[in-house]
């Protein structure tokens with residue numbers, strides 16, 4: 582397995598990950614946003630196929646993680662941790678100072694993952710998610 586910056590060739594794989602992992606998946610066209618500077622994404626690739634990804638939307642010196650997803654048949658193997666570690670190191674190299682994200686309050690797997698990488702809670706957004714309606718927890722990490 583290797584991690585690499587998201588390129589156009591991986592968009593079909595990433596769109597498939599979105600469909601497998603989310604009720605409101607990002608389309609390939611929406612994901613193409615991550616190919617345009619200053620935004621970027623990271624994928625974990627095995628035998629030419631992207632099995633996990635994370636995206637970062639950038640504004641000035643801050644980044645917001647758009648989504649993180651691992652193929653359901655390849656979970657608990659460290660892929661999400663690997664893509665987020667690579668994303669954080671790339672963000673640091675690009676001079677970003679702070680990374681934020683939103684996560685469903687009930688999403689224990691993602692919350693454990695982010696906590697293990699040093700993200701801490703800094704707020705909530707009431708009723709942010711639909712299907713099912715749920716609050717979002719806002720997490721942040723300072724990197725530079």
Ligand SMILES: CC(C)(COP(=O)(O)OP(=O)(O)OC[C@H]1O[C@@H](n2cnc3c(N)ncnc32)[C@H](O)[C@@H]1OP(=O)(O)O)[C@@H](O)C(=O)NCCC(=O)NCCS
Nearest residue numbers: 602649650651656657658659660661662684690691693694
């Ligand atoms: C959350 C998600 C990305 C984790 O992907 P993954 O590749 O399985 O995660 P990793 O193997 O890198 O796990 C890293 C750490 O995260 C935590 N974690 C991951 N899955 C977990 C679970 N089901 N329950 C509890 N903790 C979990 C653990 O701390 C784990 O470390 P450990 O395996 O050493 O205990 C994956 O479950 C997923 O795609 N879920 C659906 C999409 C989603 O909810 N994305 C997040 C949106 S904000």
